[in-house]
Every structure is written in structure tokens, then in C-alpha cells.
Amino acid sequence: MNEQALLGLADDELVLGWRDSEWTGIAPLLEEDVAFSSIAQNEIGHARAVYSLLSDDPDALAFDRALEEYRCAPLVELHVLEWAHTIARRWLYEVADEIRITTLKDDSDPAVAGLAAKIDREEAYHRMHAEMWHERLRDEPRFEAAVEELWPYALGVLPPELRGELVSRVGLAEVEAIERGTHTEELAPLWEEMTLVRRSAPAGAQW
Amino acid sequence: MAAVEIPRDEQAFLEYVQGGGQVETTDWMPDDYRAKLIKFIEMHGNSELMGVLPEREWILRAPTLQRKLALTAKVQDEVGHAQLIYRVVEDLGKPREQCLADLVDGKAKFHNVFHYPTLSWGDVGVIAWLVDAAAIISQKALLKCSYAPYARIMKKICWEESFHILHGRDVILAMVTGTPEQFELVQEALDRWWGPLMQFHGNPIPSDEDPMYRWRIKSQGNGEARQQFLDGYVPQIWELGLTVPDPKLRKRDDGDWEFSEPDWDELKHVVTGHGPKTEERLAFRRRFLEQEQWVRDAVLAA
Amino acid sequence: MSVWEVFRRERKGQPLEHAGSVEAPDANFAEAWAREQYGRRGESVALWLVPRDAIRDVEDWADEFDLKYRRVDGYSIKARLKEARERAGTAGPG
Numbered sequence: 001m002n003e004q005a006l007l008g009l010a011d012d013e014l015v016l017g018w019r020d021s022e023w024t025g026i027a028p029l030l031e032e033d034v035a036f037s038s039i040a041q042n043e044i045g046h047a048r049a050v051y052s053l054l055s056d057d058p059d060a061l062a063f064d065r066a067l068e069e070y071r072c073a074p075l076v077e078l079h080v081l082e083w084a085h086t087i088a089r090r091w092l093y094e095v096a097d098e099i100r101i102t103t104l105k106d107d108s109d110p111a112v113a114g115l116a117a118k119i120d121r122e123e124a125y126h127r128m129h130a131e132m133w134h135e136r137l138r139d140e141p142r143f144e145a146a147v148e149e150l151w152p153y154a155l156g157v158l159p160p161e162l163r164g165e166l167v168s169r170v171g172l173a174e175v176e177a178i179e180r181g182t183h184t185e186e187l188a189p190l191w192e193e194m195t196l197v198r199r200s201a202p203a204g205a206q207w
Numbered sequence: 208m209a210a211v212e213i214p215r216d217e218q219a220f221l222e223y224v225q226g227g228g229q230v231e232t233t234d235w236m237p238d239d240y241r242a243k244l245i246k247f248i249e250m251h252g253n254s255e256l257m258g259v260l261p262e263r264e265w266i267l268r269a270p271t272l273q274r275k276l277a278l279t280a281k282v283q284d285e286v287g288h289a290q291l292i293y294r295v296v297e298d299l300g301k302p303r304e305q306c307l308a309d310l311v312d313g314k315a316k317f318h319n320v321f322h323y324p325t326l327s328w329g330d331v332g333v334i335a336w337l338v339d340a341a342a343i344i345s346q347k348a349l350l351k352c353s354y355a356p357y358a359r360i361m362k363k364i365c366w367e368e369s370f371h372i373l374h375g376r377d378v379i380l381a382m383v384t385g386t387p388e389q390f391e392l393v394q395e396a397l398d399r400w401w402g403p404l405m406q407f408h409g410n411p412i413p414s415d416e417d418p419m420y421r422w423r424i425k426s427q428g429n430g431e432a433r434q435q436f437l438d439g440y441v442p443q444i445w446e447l448g449l450t451v452p453d454p455k456l457r458k459r460d461d462g463d464w465e466f467s468e469p470d471w472d473e474l475k476h477v478v479t480g481h482g483p484k485t486e487e488r489l490a491f492r493r494r495f496l497e498q499e500q501w502v503r504d505a506v507l508a509a
Numbered sequence: 510m511s512v513w514e515v516f517r518r519e520r521k522g523q524p525l526e527h528a529g530s531v532e533a534p535d536a537n538f539a540e541a542w543a544r545e546q547y548g549r550r551g552e553s554v555a556l557w558l559v560p561r562d563a564i565r566d567v568e569d570w571a572d573e574f575d576l577k578y579r580r581v582d583g584y585s586i587k588a589r590l591k592e593a594r595e596r597a598g599t600a601g602p603g
Contacts (some may be wrong), residue, residue: 005243024282025256025286026491026495027499028499028503028506029506031531032294033283035544086261134538178249193268200328233568295531359529363528367550507510
């Protein structure tokens, strides 16, 4: 897998992890709040691990790039602090990510393949969690609506050659994907807040 | 050994708990004991939950991945503590939904420190280091609570809190050895938080007038807790070159700390729901509680 | 929603101990949430989840007659031992 694609994976996990951590303290049930927080932490951890493959300074990659240099998919940028959309996104992302990780496990670079295997093992729990909620909410009209709304974005997480697999797993007809490469309006305010403290001190300051 | 039968008489029960006796969920207990217990433990649960909000915004702004992970884990623990605590309250007879409803309606209390704003990354360090330290002193004393289910969860809570203080101190140390501006950020935060910290353990009531102490729900007086806090943490503050905004603060020859009388009016004003951030935070909670009622309904429809 | 009691084993070789409870709509949610509350820090090697309804609580015991004969505290041998030693001449000084 090439560096740009790896950066895309890392940025997806960073931004989704950041979005998921917005639920800290305000999830619908306390038990779920705790569980969801672990998922957010794992995602940040995955981002950090992939950044570490690409650079000696993972924090610099995470925080110090210009907005246009981030390679995340539009799906993860969306600000959806509402449970139906949050679970819809989690579920769609997990299905897409599993497809992506599976190909990464066969990567010619052993460091990449090894890391993909580790991520895959941790993701098993995320998938179980997403499936559990999907089962529970699938008959709720607002959940079905959220999945349909986010579907074009979900397709954009994967390169075109992998989308067929996503279509068959999710069971929705393929539509025009919202492609990776352009950012939504939501990324800029996220980036502002994410880097607020970091930018308050000179580059290289310790925290 | 014959099983201990808890006497169904308030005076005998009082002697039982004052003699170190432990009470389980299904034991007989005086109505007053149960009522005081629920109120005390509920306030603790509310505090853990409300404590999340001042820290939550800084999770989103954490300046390194490690700090973001650590802060997320710390706050996660606090939500977890709320879960443990509300389960105990529920088994005593007050459902969690009722506790949460009372909280957002402003009918229930939570600790003073969570009514104040957090203004900088310096606050993040001060809270994790010193607010958590003040809390853990109370929590360690609660390990001896006469009500056993609560004492047992305190064990788990204290175990989890141990990393919070270390994380807080690490955040502070990074800043006080960083740029002059970072040092100032810490000092400024400390100047703002000192008042609430000194009020945290509550005004000193003589033990025999404190119903929580009589029932051995609390095993430590407020004044004693405060002294422990000062003894443990003022030296840690001073050794970093930070100052405490109280000119009267000093350790006497007899080992006790002298300090300016905390503002008890401010404490009362704040915990009765008039803190600078009280309304905003309760409204934030209320908004999400209402927004997600449908989720709880969907989940309940087993 | 029902309550599930959680038992945890900290390390191999340790007994399962009651750790607390979670409220959940079904076994899957109970598992997911109990894993978090009682295992996210690697503090448990095993969990048992039991619906509270499945637990039979036993707390009352009859102890009407003196059954000390079958417990250690039912035996006080000090005085007789002293007498026996004196008789055998094996009693120590004092």
C-alpha cells in the first residue's frame, strides 16, 4: 500500500476517533459511554501506530499539517452528534474498514501487514459492538434514514475496486460515491479545535 | 460463628455501625440511614458525571496523541465510576433515571469544583493533579463506609484514580519545565482553582454533629481531610516554584496547616446551583438526555 | 433492561469474585458493557455474567443449639494441658 493510502487510513482513524470522543460523558447510556470511549481510544491508537510507520514524529503528522494535507474521507469529518447517525457511521465504517484492513494484511511490506493484523484483532470488538447496535436499531426509521444518508460517504472510504464488496455486505444499491480528496466544510472547525492548544506554543514545545 | 443479625432498632443499629459493623443491601436499616446514604452516594455519582463536562472540551484540544488518550481514559473512568455509583443507589431504592432527572432539573447536588469553568490546558493539569488528589483523600476514607456495597466500589474507584493524579502531575511537570508562557499557564490556573480546592472538603462540622459521620457513612471529618490534602500537596506545589495565593498558608510547629478561612458563602452559593457554569452544564446534559430518550426506549424494548 | 451480576477472576489461580453489576437489555450488551467496566485495564482474565434473577440468595441460618463441638472455638485445652504437663513433670518454668 502506498504512503498516501496509509495516510488516508491514519487520518480516517484520527478524525473518526476525534468525532467519537465527542460522545464522552453524553452517550445515551452510561455503560455505552464507557464502551464508546474505548473505541475512540483504539482509533486514536491505530492512527498513532500508522503515523509511526510513516514518521518518527507521529504528533507532527497528526497535528502540524495544513488542512489540505489531510487525507481523511468525508465520512469521518461529518459532525453528527446524534445517536442514529453516529451508529450508522460506525457500522458503515467498520464494514468498509474491514475490507480495507483485509487487503492490508497481505501487504508486501511486513511492517504494514503486521500492523494491519494487530488492528484487525482489536477491530473485532468494534465490529461486535457495531453489529450489536445495528441489530437493535435496524427497524428504527431514523436509523435506516441515517444509513441511507451516509451511504454515498461510506462508499468513498474505499477505492473503487473494493466497493463491490461493500455493496454486497451492506445490501444497498451502489450510488455515486462522495470521494476522498476534497474536504467537507466540517473539517476546518474540527482542525481548529484539535490544534488549538498545540498552536498556542512554538513548534517543538513539550506538552 | 453465628451469623450477625442486624438489630432492627435504630439505637442498636447506630451502635453496630459505630462499632465497625458492615451493612449489606438486603439488611434492615433505619429509614434515616437509607435516606442519608442515598443522598450522599447520589451526590457522588452526580459529581463524577458532572466532572466529565469541564474536561471533555480539552479532550478535543489535547496537544499530543498521548495526552488525548490519557485524558480520554481518565474521563472514561469517571463515567465508569458514575455507573458503579448509580447502581449502588439503584439497589438502595432510587432508580438511575430518577437521579439523572433530578440532576438536570437542578434538584440534586454535585461537588463545587465542577461548577467552575476550565479556561486553559493549565486547568487540565491542575484538575487532574489537585482536584483528583482532594477527591481521592475523601474516597480513601470511604473505603471504611459502613455500607459495604459502596465501600467495595470505592476500592475499584481508588485503584482507577491512581493514574489520574500521576497523569495530572506529568502534564504540570511538562509545562513548568517548558516555556515561561506554559509555566504562567499553570500558575494562573492554580490561582483560580485554589479557592474551590480549599472549599472542596466542606466546612468543618464537629463529627458528632455530622449525620454522615454518626452513621459511619463518612469516617473522616472535613477538617481532617483538608489537612491531609494540604500536607500531601502543598509541598509538591512549592517544590515546583509555584505559589499558592494564600499569604496565611503555613505549616505550624504542631504539624497542622494554617490558612485563610475559605469562603463558605461561596461554597453554599455554588453547590445550591449558582456556580458560574452550573446552568450551562446542566442544560447541556438535559439536551442530550432528551435527545436520546428514543435510544433508551429502543434498547428497553427487549 | 435487567441487572446482570458480574463475577471476575483477576488472575489464573484466583477465585471468581463478585465485582458489581451492569444493567443491560440482553446478554450481548451485558457482555460488551461488562468487558468495559471490569476489564478495560486488563484487570480480569475472566468474567461470569449472571442475570440477577438466576441467583438464589441464601442468608438466613438457624443456630439455636450450641454446635461448638464441631468448631475450633469449641475447644479450650489450656487448663487441662497445663495440668497434664505438671503431672508428667514436663511443665516448663512459670
